[in-house]
Amino acid sequence: MSSSPAQPMSVPEGTKTATVAAGCFWGVEHVYRRTFGNKGLLDARVGYIGGDTKNPSYRSVCSGRTGHAEALQVVYDPNQVSYRTLLEFFYKMHDPTTANAQGPDMGSQYRSAIFFHDAEQEKVAKDVTAKVNKQWWRGKVVTEVLPAGEWYDAETYHQIYLDKNPSGYECPSHYIRKFPALSD
Template identity: 80%
Template sequence: MSAAPAPPMTVPAGAQTATVAAGCFWGVEHMYRRQFQDKGLYDARVGYIGGDSSNPSYRAVCSGRSGHAEALQVVYDPDKVSYRTLLEFFYKMHDPTTANRQGPDAGSQYRSAIFFHGDEQEKIAREVTEQVNKQWWKGKVVTEVLPAGQWWDAETYHQLYLDNNPSGYECPSHFLRKFPALE
C-alpha cells in the first residue's frame, strides 16, 4: 500500500506548518507530541518528503531508492510556540552530525533535514542551523535546509506508532540533549 497526499486539515486560522526529518519518524513524532501537546501543537503526522517518486510506500522509502526522507510534519499555533523553538528542539532531540544516519538506522531516508515553507522559515532555519552548528555541535552539523515539496502521509499504522505500540522500536539517538540557550 502506498502513501497518499495529505488531505487538507481543518485547523484554526493562523496555524503554520513545520516539516523536519531526523531519522526514524516514530520517535520524532512521539517526542514532538510529548513536548508540545499542550503548547501549541495542533497535529503531528509522519510521512515522506524530499524524493522523486509519487505515492511512496514505506517499503519503497526504506529501500533508500525513492529519495524520500522519513519525516514529521507539525501544524502549530505560532502564538503559543515559535518556529525557532520547534527547530531548537529538533537539534536537541537527534544527532544532526551524521550524514544519512541516526544511530543504527542508515540510509538517505534517515537524513537530518529541515523542509521550509516560505522565505521566513528558510531564514530562521538557516540562522538556527548556523547557531547550533557553532554553539552546540561545534561545526559538525550536516542537516539539509531545503524547500518543502510534496508531502505524503505515511500509512495509517505508522501514525502514533509508539503510542499504539509502547514497546516498539525507538532509535537510540532520539533523546533530549541538554544544551545552554542559544546566544
Template identity: 80%
Template sequence: MNVPEGAQKATVAAGCFWGVEHMYRHTFDGKGLLDARVGYCGGDSKNPGYREVCSGRTGHAEALQVVFDPKQVTYRQLLEFFYRMHDPTTMNRQGPDTGSQYRSAIFFHDEEQEKVAKEVTEKVQKEWWKDGKVVTEVLPGGEWYDAETYHQKYLDVNPGGYECPSHFLRKFPPLSA
C-alpha cells in the same frame, strides 16, 4: 494536512519518524502543537509507501509534519528542539538506522521559515555541535505524503516499539539571541 487560520506548518526529518513524532507530541501537546503526522518528504516518486521509502530509492526522508499555534510555540523553538533531540552531524544516519531516508533535514514552507532555519542551523553549529559538522539539509517543503495509518502515533499504540537510540534530549544552554 489541514492548517487552521493563524496556525503554521513545520516539517523536519531526524531519522526514524516514530521517535520524532513521539518526542514532539509529548513535549508540545497542549503547548501549541495542534497536529502531528509522520510521512515522506524530499523525494522524487509520487505516493511512496513505507517499503519503497525504506529501499532508499525514492529520495524521500521519513519526516514529521506538525501544525502549530505560533502564539504558543514558535518555529524557532520547534527547530531548537529538533536539534536537541537527534544527532545532526551524522550523514544519512541516526543510530543504527542508515540510508538517505534517515537524513537530517528541515523542509521550510516560506521565506521566513527558510531564514529562521538557516539562522538556527548556523547558531547550532557554532554553539552546540562544535565537535562535528552539522549536515542537516535546509530545503523547500515540496510534496508531502502521509505515511500509512499504522505509522501514525506508532509509539503510543505500540509502547514497546522500536525507538532510535539517538533520539533523546541533549542538555545544551540556550542559543544566543
C-alpha cells in the same frame, strides 16, 4: 498498502506548519507530541518528503531509492510556540552530525533535514542551523535546509505508532540533549 499525496492538513487560521526529518519518524513524532502536546502543537503526522517518487510506500522509502526522508509534519499555534523553538528542539532531540543515519538506522531516508514552507521559515531555519552548528555541535552539523516539496502521509499504521505500540522500536538517538540557550 500505499500512501497517497496528503490532503493539505486542516490548518486553522493563524496556525503554521513545520516539517522536519530526524531519523525514524516514529520516535520524532513521539518526542514532539510528548514535549509540545500541551504547548501549541495542534496536529502531528508522519510521512515522506524530499524525494522524486510519487505515492511512495514505507517499503519503497526504506529501500533508500525514492529520495524521500521519513519526516514529521506538525501544525502549531505560533502564539504558543515559535518556529524557532521547534527547530532548536529538533537539534536537541537527534544527532544532526551523522550523514544519512541516526543511531543504527542507516540510509538517506534517515537524514537530518528541515523542509521550510516560506521565506520566513527559510531564514529562521538557516539562522538556527548556523548558530547550532557554531555553538552546540562545533561545526559538525550536516542537516539539509530545503524547500518543502510534495508531502505524502505515511500509512495509517505508522501514525502515532509508539503510542499504539509502547514497546515498539524507538531509535536510541532520539533523546533530549542539554545545551545552553543559543546566543545572538
